[in-house]
Amino acid sequence: MIVAEQKSLDEIRSLLRGKRKVLAVGCGTCVAVCFAGGKREVGVLASALRMAGQLDGSPVEVDELTVQRQCEAEYIEALKDKLADYDAVLSLGCGVGVQTIAEHYDGATVLPALNTKFMGGPTEQGVWLERCQGCGACLLDYTGGICPISRCPKQLQNGPCGGTDAGGRCEVDATMPCAWHLIWEKMDKLHRQDELLEVRPPKDWSTSRDGGVRRIVRDDLRKPKLESGA
Numbered sequence: 001m002i003v004a005e006q007k008s009l010d011e012i013r014s015l016l017r018g019k020r021k022v023l024a025v026g027c028g029t030c031v032a033v034c035f036a037g038g039k040r041e042v043g044v045l046a047s048a049l050r051m052a053g054q055l056d057g058s059p060v061e062v063d064e065l066t067v068q069r070q071c072e073a074e075y076i077e078a079l080k081d082k083l084a085d086y087d088a089v090l091s092l093g094c095g096v097g098v099q100t101i102a103e104h105y106d107g108a109t110v111l112p113a114l115n116t117k118f119m120g121g122p123t124e125q126g127v128w129l130e131r132c133q134g135c136g137a138c139l140l141d142y143t144g145g146i147c148p149i150s151r152c153p154k155q156l157q158n159g160p161c162g163g164t165d166a167g168g169r170c171e172v173d174a175t176m177p178c179a180w181h182l183i184w185e186k187m188d189k190l191h192r193q194d195e196l197l198e199v200r201p202p203k204d205w206s207t208s209r210d211g212g213v214r215r216i217v218r219d220d221l222r223k224p225k226l227e228s229g230a
């Protein structure tokens with residue numbers, strides 16, 4: 001999932017400075033699961049904003065709406081007839097959701113209530129860890145399902161850096177296990193350690209973010225273009 005966390009109330013209030021009527025829009029998918037921007041969080045944030053506005057003499061009207069997914073145009077159709085009534089939309093979606101609303105509703109002021117952090121998942125209650133950096137050429141088959149790009153701070157591709165401590169902890173961040181230690185142990189369990197000893201060509205990073213804005217085009221899913229004159 002995409003993992004995000006809410007900006008501080010002070011920061012959100014500063015984004016909303018001068019706005020009298022705001023629509024807070026939650027998203028019922030990733031950011032709801034990580035307790036940052038679902039219906040419940042929209043309710044709590046909206047109440048906090050109203051209360052803070054009352055207390056310091058700058059009241060703000062905050063209405064609430066949560067859509068199933070902010071990142072797809074069809075799900076934000078629900079905003080269509082409402083936006084004219086508001087000075088701003090406060091999106092509790094991830095950065096994709098904010099941009100989808102802003103793109104779809106050209107004249108609307110859309111403000112981000114969240115900081116989008118990473119792709120990851122919960123590892124224990126209240127803790128989420130990064131698990132994928134979207135490198136575009138997944139190598140989890142080679143590493144026993146453990147990603148050295150997101151889980152090794154040095155993004156090493158060919159084994160540990162040598163700084164791993166005796167307990168198998170990472171030298172950069174001792175609160176976490178060395179990714180390569182985990183990979184080695186996992187491949188041992190799978191009886192595949194010999195594969196890690198094979199020399200592999202360097203990773204092709206052209207599929208990663210460094211090559212610029214990425215896209216996927218699926219011709220089998222695209223609408224056929226009408227012939228001119230048809």
Ligand code: SF4
Pocket residue numbers: 131132133134135136137138139140147148149150
């Ligand atoms: S190898 Fe690339 S695509 Fe696979 S989990 Fe890691 S960053 Fe994500």
Ligand code: SF4
Pocket residue numbers: 151152153154155156159160161162163164165169170171172173177178179180181
């Ligand atoms: S100790 Fe392991 S995880 Fe940490 S930087 Fe070195 S190889 Fe990467």
